[in-house]
Amino acid sequence: MADLQHILDDIAHDMAGATERGRIADYIPDLAAVDPRHFGIAVVDADGRTFLAGDATTRFSVQSITKVFSLTMALGTTGDALWQRVGREPSGTAFNSIVQLETEQGIPRNPFINAGAIVIADVLLARHEPRETIAEFVRFIRQLTGDDSIVIDRHVAAGEQATGYRNVALANYMRAFGNIRHPVEKVLGTYFHQCALAMDCRQLAMAGRYLMMGGTDPETGRSVVTSQRARRILALMLTCGHYDASGDFAFRVGLPGKSGVGGGILAIAPGSASIAVWSPGLDAKGNSLLGRRALERLVQHTGWSVFEPMACVMPDNRP
Structure with missing residues (x-):
């Protein structure tokens, strides 16, 4: 498999050139002023490595x-x-x-x-x-x-x-x-x-690590929630995290995820990665249009979908 950083760079490049970007959430005054050209993505893997591309260090409203x-x-x-x-x-x-x-x-x-x-x-x-x-x-x-x-x-x-x-x-x-x-x-x-x-993609991906690791903060070893509750939170993210488009997100991406009208999405590949993506333009259901497309591309390259037999195996990106 190709290097994960290379995959993210390719995704960010393609998303930057996308002409269809969705509609900004203009019913919240400060969100209406956000530049729709923004796109960022961050991945934190189970080994603690961080991969960033695009506007991954630009803060946005997490909502x-x-x-x-x-x-x-x-x-x-x-x-x-x-x-x-x-x-x-x-x-x-x-x-x-x-x-x-x-x-x-x-x-x-x-x-x-x-x-x-x-x-x-x-x-x-x-x-x-x-x-x-x-x-x-x-x-x-x-x-x-x-x-x-x-x-x-x-x-x-x-x-x-x-x-x-x-x-x-x-x-x-x-x-x-x-x-x-x-x-x-x-x-x-x-x-x-x-x-x-307000967070950026890197911070948001870091915040999701406990769900990637079965309820445990990998930095401290502290239990944030029990493993059973972590699984249940992930189950709710998969079935309810994108409102009335949750089924479509599960169909296309296959990861537990939670969206916000600020254009962010937090997605979790259990045992493998915590992923945050941000593009402020929304689709008709109020979810990030390019964010979902970027995650779909990422899963195609990594096999991280929970419906894949090897979904919990982290690809090796070391030289």
Whole structure:
């Protein structure tokens, strides 16, 4: 197999020349100003090697990818009792849809749609006020990456608070069913700030290493989650991580992944690699258009799909 760095360089070159780039998420003011020509990709492998190409060190708004990390934290505080308030099934609807909450008594289908992540924010508020909850979330990300420079973009958070009317509706609707237990403004403030986390592809790939390694931080040897919970988070990423396009992503890429409307995707090849890709143009379902195509290309070259017999064997890139 060709050298992994060469593969990433080729992918970045081809994506830079792509004419079809998708549409920027313009309903969040700061995201509307992002240059659609950006493309970055980063891979951290099981041996700790890092491979970068394109704009892999340019920070972007991670948005819904942070739902993976807030879910990890919530499972650590409440365990499996969490699933009494959030489901584990694909939604088959848009990420900000309200239609299922009526028939399902205010229980979101999964933790990766907006309604589910808002419930997760409510769970995390059980121990602290919003300021402390947000600070704890940032500390967790910094621990995962070993990088204390990671911060929340407060301009993005303020823009989301000013325009997030549908999320306000979702939160109030779930509160009416008793599934939001703290004041709605506190829950949404926490949620918006988590989504406004700013990271680059390298940092994001570093943050996903514990899922690559069965729940263990490879840098410290510390257990972030149990191996069983790591598998379950990956299962949810595979089945729900791209909203109503999750089946298509599994079909084309074959890896657990989580997208965000900032154009990022975190994908995990269990036992082999943590991968982050960023291209801000979105497809009709709200997922990075070139990001998905780049991951599809990467999997074709590496065989990292979980549906491949040798999916967990890391290709040797040493000379």
